[in-house]
Amino acid sequence: MELRVAAQKKLGTFSLKMDFTIVGDRIGIFGPSGCGKSTLMGLIAGLHHPDRGLITIDGQPVFDSGERVNIPAEHRRIGMVFQRPHLFPHLSVKGNLLYGYRRCPPDQRKITLENLVDVLQIGDLLQRSVRNLSGGEQQRVAIGRAVLANPRMLVMDEPLSALDDSLKFQIIPFLKRSCEAFAIPYLFISHSLTEMRIMTDQVLIVNEGSDAGQMTAEGLARDAMGKSPDPYTNLLQLRKLRNYDGLFAYRWGDNELLISGDGQQDALYELSSTDIILFKRHPEATSARNLLQCRVGEMFAAGNRIGIVLLCGGEKLVAVIVKEAAQDLEIRNGMEVFAAIKATAFRHLG
Amino acid sequence: MGIFSESDYLAILLSMKVAVVATILSLPFGFAVAYVMTYRKFRGRVALDVVVNLPLTLPPVVIGYLLLLLLGKNGWIGMWVLEPLGIKVIFTWKAAVIATAVVGFPLMVRSIRTGMEAIDEKLIQASRTLGARWFDTVVTVILPLSFRGIIAGSILMFARGLGEFGATIILAGNIPGVTQTIPLAIYEYVSSPSGDTVAVALCVVSVTISVAVLIFHEWLGRRIVRVD
Numbered sequence: 408m409e410l411r412v413a414a415q416k417k418l419g420t421f422s423l424k425m426d427f428t429i430v431g432d433r434i435g436i437f438g439p440s441g442c443g444k445s446t447l448m449g450l451i452a453g454l455h456h457p458d459r460g461l462i463t464i465d466g467q468p469v470f471d472s473g474e475r476v477n478i479p480a481e482h483r484r485i486g487m488v489f490q491r492p493h494l495f496p497h498l499s500v501k502g503n504l505l506y507g508y509r510r511c512p513p514d515q516r517k518i519t520l521e522n523l524v525d526v527l528q529i530g531d532l533l534q535r536s537v538r539n540l541s542g543g544e545q546q547r548v549a550i551g552r553a554v555l556a557n558p559r560m561l562v563m564d565e566p567l568s569a570l571d572d573s574l575k576f577q578i579i580p581f582l583k584r585s586c587e588a589f590a591i592p593y594l595f596i597s598h599s600l601t602e603m604r605i606m607t608d609q610v611l612i613v614n615e616g617s618d619a620g621q622m623t624a625e626g627l628a629r630d631a632m633g634k635s636p637d638p639y640t641n642l643l644q645l646r647k648l649r650n651y652d653g654l655f656a657y658r659w660g661d662n663e664l665l666i667s668g669d670g671q672q673d674a675l676y677e678l679s680s681t682d683i684i685l686f687k688r689h690p691e692a693t694s695a696r697n698l699l700q701c702r703v704g705e706m707f708a709a710g711n712r713i714g715i716v717l718l719c720g721g722e723k724l725v726a727v728i729v730k731e732a733a734q735d736l737e738i739r740n741g742m743e744v745f746a747a748i749k750a751t752a753f754r755h756l757g
Numbered sequence: 758m759g760i761f762s763e764s765d766y767l768a769i770l771l772s773m774k775v776a777v778v779a780t781i782l783s784l785p786f787g788f789a790v791a792y793v794m795t796y797r798k799f800r801g802r803v804a805l806d807v808v809v810n811l812p813l814t815l816p817p818v819v820i821g822y823l824l825l826l827l828l829g830k831n832g833w834i835g836m837w838v839l840e841p842l843g844i845k846v847i848f849t850w851k852a853a854v855i856a857t858a859v860v861g862f863p864l865m866v867r868s869i870r871t872g873m874e875a876i877d878e879k880l881i882q883a884s885r886t887l888g889a890r891w892f893d894t895v896v897t898v899i900l901p902l903s904f905r906g907i908i909a910g911s912i913l914m915f916a917r918g919l920g921e922f923g924a925t926i927i928l929a930g931n932i933p934g935v936t937q938t939i940p941l942a943i944y945e946y947v948s949s950p951s952g953d954t955v956a957v958a959l960c961v962v963s964v965t966i967s968v969a970v971l972i973f974h975e976w977l978g979r980r981i982v983r984v985d
Binding site (some may be wrong): 452453454479481482483484485487489491493495496506507511552553 | 902
């Protein structure tokens with residue numbers, strides 16, 4: 408998908424001025440609260456109109472003030488998932504899901520209720536009233552409602568920000584799965600770096616109503632690390648192998664990690680880059696339960712610290728050390744190091 | 758109740774008929790005006806608001822007189838619309854319906870508007886992004902979600918219609934068996950030396966109908982809450 412926006416909109420004292428082209432199927436829109444992300448989404452979806460400018464999707468204009476083109480929201484085929492589910496309270500779950508499907512021209516209906524129910528695992532909810540659903544179930548139905556309208560693109564306006572952490576990471580797989588299963592490109596808005604890295608590849612940065620550049624989600628995380636004292640967070644998708652003396656052994660690339668968590672089968676864990684201790688040589692003994700033999704793949708500056716990309720058994724890990732430590736270790740690209748990680752350093756995300 | 762004459766029974770029936778017809782006829786207009794005032798931004802919105810709410814502040818007699826000027830033989834509507842079509846309104850039960858509708862209209866619009874204003878704007882945006890055109894959105898989202906306001910407005914208007922006096926007596930007159938409603942009949946009995954008993958009996962009927970309407974309103978409200 409190629410999205411081109413060169414438009415302006417004034418809302419009271421706030422002014423939005425955008426001029427960018429972004430390409431990708433998993434696009435992120437990143438910026439602080441109040442920077443204009445949601446206004447931009449409203450312009451793209453057709454819920455608001457720019458004062459002037461041009462918006463095209465895959466070369467097709469949906470708004471062009473010069474040519475007097477303004478396709479109404481109901482004809483743009485851009486599905487929206489809002490911050491809150493906003494389900495129609497007078498309709499059942501099935502009624503909500505089919506609302507957009509029934510209004511989609513038959514020749515454009517590629518996704519059916521049956522396919523969707525399987526992907527989102529909502530078969531047992533269909534006849535229920537939306538008022539009797541939990542927060543997570545409601546958001547799954549909201550995702551399904553937008554997907555079943557068979558949109559050419561999905562806009563997700565901070566769809567996870569109203570959910571608590573545990574629910575958030577339960578919903579993420581459904582979001583990813585439904586977009587991947589039905590090959591729907593999407594725009595994902597968030598001010599959370601972690602969500603950006605999980606959900607998107609290419610990210611547009613928005614600041615004070617203007618576009619402030621593009622980068623990969625990974626680049627965004629490294630960039631943020633250099634600008635703030637917060638460490639880089641590694642995200643590890645793991646599969647449990649077995650229980651191990653009060654801990655849990657998980658497969659990660661060619662390595663096995665010992666983690667003290669809740670022992671879920673497939674799980675996403677985060678690991679702070681500051682929780683990884685590097686050794687130049689194999690330490691004979693350490694209290695950390697994970698000692699990984701790695702190769703230095705890349706080094707990058709992050710403020711007064713240095714980010715080290717470690718290649719371990721087919722996977723990557725980023726550790727952060729201060730410059731003096733890098734000198735002591737005589738770190739250079741391609742050298743072999745040992746990374747020690749405590750079993751308690753991993754945090755389960757979902 | 759042998760206390761009532763035939764014209765008294767007709768007055769009771771006519772009161773109900775006028776209130777019901779005025780409410781039913783006003784509903785689509787009330788919904789449309791409430792929709793326009795809630796969702797449309799246009800010049801003259803304040804003027805429309807003032808015109809719709811004017812009957813709330815004007816004395817009903819003034820409203821009746823203005824309607825008489827408008828619908829009478831020499832009035833704009835009377836002369837240019839009603840007369841050519843051969844429709845007679847003044848001093849018929851239809852006049853009572855019009856008077857009741859005009860007086861109760863702002864109450865209906867206010868209630869429906871309150872219902873519409875409570876609808877989350879994001880639901881309307883969601884329906885549009887799901888492919889619903891504006892009329893589709895009105896029918897499938899706004900109408901069902903403002904149902905509570907529509908019911909409240911209808912009942913308010915019906916109750917107001919039952920008690921309508923000033924505008925009705927000017928526009929429809931007080932003709933027993935033709936345009937005489939309960940309030941007009943009570944007025945007539947109170948004006949005669951021996952009419953107190955029937956006047957009190959009609960008051961009891963009036964109170965009974967009002968209580969029944971309010972109980973129905975309460976029951977419906979609870980039912981809607983249960984469904985919610």
